[in-house]
Amino acid sequence: MSPRLKKLRKVLNPPVIKGFKPYGPEVGSLNTEPILLHYEEYEALRLCDYDMYNHHEASAIMGVSRPTFTRIYASVRQKVAMAFAEGRQMSIEGGKVYFDSDWYSCGSCKCFFNNPQKEVEISNCPLCGSDKVSSNNMEDGTDEQNASKNCNDICFCPSCGYEEGHKLGKPCSQMVCPKCNAKMRLKK
């Protein structure tokens, strides 16, 4: 039986370099075979230790499950440590990945488009040539809109009666009434 197929992992940008080389007088006498770092491993290290996301957030960004992300992360730690300890080269290549491109929208023809060449900056709409383009991440935008649509709860202030639409992810008990500075509550 063939093993289960790996899901494609989302990598934001390819790394700026192809790898690392050790230097020093002992380099020639050591094992010179490079350690292969996959793109998804590089991305996991970048998200976790450079952008300081936790495993849960980082797994969502890469489009894999949290346990899979932790496995990728564990493997990159092992490889980087091995390269340091044994003084070996690291080469970043391969892996089951795709590179995500940014999405833009045009204000005059209302179309959406992406930018497959990251080196080229977008200044005009590719369809109508208008310069009213704005960068947007479609996924984030729609998620937020859907979330606020689905939530009909109301936060209210028990002392003065002030009411406000509830925002998801922000507990009512931590909100402070803008009028009388009392703690607010969820209206039932």
Place this chain on the structure above:
Amino acid sequence: MKVAITSSGNTLDSLLDERFGRCPYFVIYDTESKAMEFIPNPNINAENGAGPASVQLVASRNVSKIVSGEFGMKIKSLVDSLKIQMIVVKEPNKKVSDIIEMLNY
């Protein structure tokens, strides 16, 4: 530069098709020579894999942009790696001739 437009018919007055993989016709428009070519889509009744097969078809014509109403899940990673730009037009009732007019800004 060549642009692929998904069309629901083989005339300029046909409407832009809202799907990429299973649109009846592709219009390949060359912005420099103003030449256009209508290609019937062989994948219109495909059970699955219509999107990737259609990407192959338009990529073989060396297009650099694709205009359509919607792109499927399997397509995005494919066109990203081929460096083809996707343009999503969310307005129904746009004719192919309207799109070509907009491309000639």
